[in-house]
Amino acid sequence: MSSSKKNPGWAGNTGEYELTEADIRGEAFVGKRPLEGGHPSASATYPYMLATKDPEAPLFEGPYLERFEKILTRYPKKRAALLPTLSLAQEIRGYVSPETMDEVASLLELSSAYVRGVTTFYTMYNKQPVGKYLIQVCTNISCNLCGAEDVLKAFLKETGTALGEISLDGNFSVIEAECLAGCGFPTCVQINSKYFENVESQDVGELLRTLVAELSMDSVKEKGEE
Amino acid sequence: MGYPYSHPSEVSIISKHFGDPGARTLDGWMKNGGYDGLKKALSMSPGEVIEIVKNSGLRGRGGAGFPTGLKWSFMPKDSGKPHYLLCNADESEPGTFKDRELIRWTPHQLIEGCIIGAYAIGAEQVYIYCRGEFFEANQVLGKAVEDAYEAGILGENIFGSGSTIELTVHAGAGAYICGEETGLMNSLEGKRGEPRIKPPFPAAAGVFGLPTTINNVETLSAIPHIVREGSDWYRQWGTEKSPGTKLFCVSGHVERPGNYELPLGFPLRELIEDVCGGIKDKKNLKAVIPGGSSVPILSKEQVESCLLSYEGVQEAGSMLGCASVIVMDENTDIVHQVTRMASFYAHESCGQCTPCREGTAWVTNILKKMEAGQGKEEDLETLIELTDQMTGTTICVLSDSVAAPVQSSIEHFRGEYQKLLNNGGGHG
Ligand SMILES: Cc1cc2nc3c(=O)[nH]c(=O)nc-3n(C[C@H](O)[C@H](O)[C@H](O)COP(=O)(O)O)c2cc1C
């Protein structure tokens, strides 16, 4: 990811344009997510995946409750709120456990079995806990032609995990993904909510070190705020 | 303008602002003539808007190429029921990466197209079903929608016209099949994204059982320009049957992969050799998939004369699909790539139809065995027979999509399969 033609994630720093994330997303928007979920009619939720999650956290409280209530206003039928509600639950807890499914079911007046059937249909709901960083490597055709299988191997090697397992330090899970719609920038890798594009196998070590550094910076920040 | 590279052969209409963060904001979009198309549409009757789109000849960019104006005209006129417009932003056909660029660079272009579309078909509610993996695009779009609401472009009494149109961005949760229009509707209703049997067609009973039109992101992004400039203007590019411009997503073994906006009918060879700078590392071409993984593979000979219009690619022996051009060089292991595509379909089959659920798994297993050197002479015929039985026998065309790469690769590259059979899997 050293060449200036390459894109190390988001739409920023891409190609010849040398854009920063601030250019792309507007100054006021960088690094922020409206916790309250934004305009009532605008967006189901701003989905966001966090590196630090708490499986024990209460489901919808405070700003999350507000977001849940906003989601409900956006559909003519309660059931239609199921997908965004599950996404919100996963944002809080990191995965959707059977207990979480039950809680969501009762909130939306659906049966647990129904919610389970829907949850298991979609790949983005983690049915079990994952590492702080969920690394999804696309190995579909366009990426595959350009060496995606080597990139996947490099991620497994550098994190010391097998496919789908959590690394010993709890930081990483690596899985294979289907096409992420970044085929012109192979290999396309999604790590939590960010896309990393043009990843080559030799970039993997450095990329992982950056992520670990980010984690320790986050924990310093959290301590500072307390 | 292409992204991340551009080329003088391009005609930049919907991609004009790719790479230009200035056009992403509401102010920036307004400065560039944004929402003029909407203002013009609101000054006309819905029927007149549909007429312009019909005359422009715009065809759906989601893969099937169905004429957009005609689709809009199927919506009931005075049904007295709520109508819905759905925007299909679930982009997940392997090789396709245009809608994400359209959303993240020009969200207001899409919103404008959605509002015009909703006005034309009498819908008060639009849902943009945005692929769940697109966290960034979801946020950019969400922000743009908020700004549009604040400026009175969405909500009640748009631009003082008396029309009310609400728009909600709905994030998906990961399932290729939710790109299929009725699967998308089920998913939006909070169900498993399983396609529905048609009829009833969406215009009669779509999402929430009400009249619905569904259009792709690229289709709707072209609408503001067509309405503003007129249908003759749009028809100056492209062919009689495929008017206008189209984003071509080029990936694989080329020097400059990326999105390029070109007039339909552009020669495939020129796209690869000139626009994309030729095959990577000066290698030779082996094959091209011209429209995403669900369409037949073209051999080098077929590529020579292929023109990139809906009818041109069909003449050459494949389909334009979403114009996702996947280029493979001489060293490509075709059997391995076909196996990877088959395993994709096996993973994504929703499982409702037996030929698809069982067939995708069988095809993948046979191919994997062949790759591992355990293939049998009769396997090739079995593959052809199996995929024949998977075609035209199911609820949606995901099942048919497997036949395309399997049968075309056996036709053009039988030798590579044969080598595996002879050598007992001589590679990897
Ligand atoms: C399996 C399958 C997957 C599809 N995926 C998409 C998709 O990701 N995006 C899309 O716009 N259309 C997709 N389509 C096509 C849609 O069903 C539909 O034709 C299209 O959204 C209509 O919009 P258009 O008329 O503007 O092209 C898919 C179709 C099938 C059968």
Ligand code: SF4
């Ligand atoms: S063809 Fe396959 S994906 Fe389509 S409805 Fe049937 S089982 Fe589902």
Ligand code: FES
């Ligand atoms: S094939 Fe990897 S992102 Fe599309």
